[in-house]
Amino acid sequence: MSALTRSPYRPWAYSPWPFFLLTYLFSWTCFGIVLALRQPVSFTPPSPALLLSVLGDFGPFVAATLLTTLASGRQGLRALLVQLKPARLPLPVVLVSALSVPLLVTAANLLSLASGGAAPRHWLHANTGTLVLLFAFVLFGVAEQTGWRGYAQPRLNARYGPLVTSVVLGVLWATWHLPLFWVTGSGQYGQAFAPYVLEVVGWSFLMSWVWERGGGRVLPCVLLHFSINVTAVTLGTGADSAEWRSELWGVLMVALAWVFRRSPQASLAHRD
Template sequence: MRKTDGTAKAIAGQAGLFLLVAFLGAGALGALQPWTRIPGEVIELTQFGPALGVLTVALVWPARVRAVLAGAVRGCGGRSGALLLVTAPLVIAAAATAYGLATGDAHVTAPGALHHPFVLIVVAQLIGACGEEIGWRCFLQPLLRTRWGLVPASAAVGLVWGVWHVQVFALAPAYAAGFLLSTVSMSVVLGVALERVRGSRLLLAGGFHALVNLGMLLLMDEESGAVLPMVLFGAACLAAAVVWVWAGVRRAPARIESILEHVR
């Protein structure tokens, strides 16, 4: 019992420190962005808050962080990884189609109409997404997974991920609800997909995240604060999560047991 209690306290301490730095770091980086003159359309510096959180935890528990991050970069994503990357454009397509049918006016922004070169935006979006995902899906998700079931752990990360975007709560309640539905649902998709792969988790999670961001930039109107596109996007994400969970949640791979041993 004592060993179990000690493991739970260690995980709580690691997760707590990570979240503290991720939230505060994102706020500090957001305040710094205007001074850097880096356009928010290209990349949001707040995205690196989770990376700062992982770095801080690594300074205190280096061996444990190495164990949790095992497989984040090296290895192959395999079939599940490929299906994950396909899911992102399908979700955007479903939401954009529903939005077009509901309003009679499809919202499409041509890449050339953006204020900055599209190639630059694509690269920057992938870098920024990886800055987030090294914290959410490569650290916090497998850390919580050592104590909780796959879907509860994924949903918890998605909820925290949504609350981390604190600015959405200044908008309409329905918008915030749609946004939280999308983050929880996407987190479940990512959790189930990454449970089945042994490597490249950072690139896969970052790729999925970046594809969603780019799709919303080009095909959705949620940045204006409009409720309908965000609610439809949340519904599309929920549908994707249901499909992934229905397809079957497999047993935790040996990697989870390895993480448990190091966390203890």
Template sequence: MHPSFRTPVWFYFGLAFGIAWIAWLFPVLASHGVLTLSPAAQLACLFAGSFGPFVGAFVAVYRDGGWPAVREFAGRALRYRMGFVHFLAAMLLVPVAGGLSMWWLASHGGPPFAALVTASHLPLLYVELFLIGGSVNEEFGWAYAIDRLQQRHRLLHAAAWLGVIWGCWHIPLFFITGLTQSFMPFWAFVIFTVALRVVIVWGYASNRQSILVALLFHTASNMTFNLYSMVDRTSRHDERGFIGAALIILVVAAVLALTAHCYRRPSDAVVSIETGAKS
């Protein structure tokens, strides 16, 4: 059955964007010489803003169904039972796509193919990125968002729209000097966010709305940017490595859009938050 959402969807997106964009405004202004921020203050603003989707989701869930709904929603991050294929995709899809793209780039005038992180450092890096690198900060929010968007759209359309929204949520970061996004072409970033969101929603919807699946996908994605020189920070601005990885993921997303059961079933079969349900 469909739950009763008491919170207007604009309220959630207003919080998710408002918290992020207000916090990120200060580093944007500092990057353009309007004010001065210490490195610690800039990091604090970036970190605080990244929790916009998280805060927005839990405020909205509480408004929808009180503490029982909050417990059910938070409990989805503990749904560790998932399909083996979904688990492999969550852990390896983006790293493999990034590796293939950087290997291709190395043979077409790019830097030599090499990993930037040793195997011994990967576990710690993964844990850091999982907890404070954006995964927890964002994926609870995007889980709530997909539940709301599929009220009016088929799941595939909702996932694609959320990918666009996800990309646009990052817009201020493109104007902060030195951040990864400031070196990327925005159009390629949106291709990446749409394609990856279609894949993440596939894993999420195929495993009883497991937020843990989404967390694993997001963490592996962020780890890939630490594992390879995916973004060219030099004056050459050769972003073929990132664009290539985005296109590989787009191909995977297209295959899933055509074949995945969750994207082919009728829209009234999709499930959302069930207030008070057990995980």
């Protein structure tokens, strides 16, 4: 299933690049205002910086729905949004979407511990604010993946195949977060950018796999996005586990690249 429908009078509708331009323009405007305010992102109480950063998270959704409506009208918009509709998914897709990231982070912690590294201060941590975050994480998954996977993925796949698509989307997805590295209280604040890019590209490879195996639907990508965010706020990480995590993501990407190379046309089957 794909929202990529033909419109012979609008050739730009088949290119992902107007989407990337509009997404960055919308989101970086919001993130830039947050930087100018010099306020931390705060949930208690909600700060103007929080509201603007959340609005910026909707950049991919705004760009995808706007461009789809301009190109294909209500019918195209319906085809885009129906990818979010709950549907029966293959069990491996559900399991990979929900469990792959927490299992990888846990494996990195255990390998670090086995090699003499420090254990996490807390293996699991949560508080009353976590429940609020769970709702926000669903919202963020819809806001981002409707654009990255619902709009950009089929267009990039049609041109370059799943392997190149995974790398390009991963790098652009990571770089899209760049202004937030300077925003106190954001999920990216204080992180090193290069390891972050590697990890996000790893997420992108997984996103491509669950998107294709899920029949070109965005729903499993939203579930995977949710799992990534939940893992970040509930699973502890040891001080020495980052290197192991990077190595495990590298192994996973090589394995998925081999899968994509063996069946480069698999994901293209979702074109209309």
